[in-house]
Amino acid sequence: MAITGVMRPGHVCIRVLEIEPAVRHYVDTIGLREVMRDTAADGSARVFLKAWDEADHHSVVLREADEAGMDYMGWKVDSDATLDKLSADVEASGLATAMSWVKEGEHPMTGRRFRFTVPTGHVMELYAHRETPGCAVGYLNPDPWPDDMHGMGARRFDHCLLYGDDLAGTFKLFTEVLGFSLTEAVVAGPDEQMIGAFLSCATKAHDVAFIQQPVKNKLHHVSFLLDNWGEVLKAADIISKRRVSLDIGPTRHGITRGETVYFFDPSGNRNEVFAGGYTWYPDKPVIKWTAEELGTGIFYHDRKLNEKFLSVFT
Incomplete structure (x- = not known):
């Protein structure tokens, strides 16, 4: 594509x-x-x-x-x-x-x-334009990782999850104007009102997600990509070793199928490091999650919601 x-x-x-x-x-x-x-x-x-x-x-x-x-x-x-x-x-x-x-x-x-x-x-x-000095391993016969990789070794800034009140309007703008596609939706009630939208502009499970909440302009988390589940587990060790404020995990999402651990920066902004997930193509059906199964969707292993995860944002 x-x-x-x-x-x-x-x-x-x-x-x-x-x-x-x-x-x-x-x-x-x-x-x-x-x-x-x-x-x-x-x-x-x-x-x-x-x-x-x-x-x-x-x-x-x-x-x-x-x-x-x-x-x-x-x-x-x-x-x-x-x-x-x-x-x-x-x-x-x-x-x-x-x-x-x-x-x-x-x-x-x-x-x-x-x-x-x-x-x-x-x-x-x-x-449209930003200069490209290049990555740490270069583009001619590169090694798979740099010798000076440190900390969790995040590979890239991956996505944000954002809270706001007018999900319908933002969803319309992203899909009908900017060309994003809906990969997964969280729905509630007999009329299946959408309360969560996971959106992709390329082939990832999501590049941004919006959750309906009675607030404006709130950040739930900023996410960075790791290679695999083993690196997510190592990231959890680093969180403990450095006495970083842990939110939840390591665990797996039902939504996007990614492996994850959440923690906070010194200012209280939630971070995530993330691995896995599926490849999305335009002919893939939208995955739907009901509000009753949202615990499974967010935290697949223990299948229940965490109040702090839902209510803490910046």
């Missing part, structure tokens, strides 16, 4: 309360690499990071702020022509607000970005 339009998650900007403890967490524990630092337009400190197997200049931005959470999530599109078309389509849809262009270079080595707010209150961006 040719991947056109929106190709993949490109970056996430995470608000942290203190920049240095956050950098140590994302570098030493998760295994990202610091690329550069600068100061945002409002004077706040920013640090740009990437995972070892990512070609682009950066994928994670930490910004020091008074409140934890997510500033925005960025999506890389296949061309300037697509960027112009999708920005016009978003404007014409009537589903987005606070639309603006962010000038080239506001993110280092990155082209212009089209920024907009979706009905759940989350800020999204589309962009």
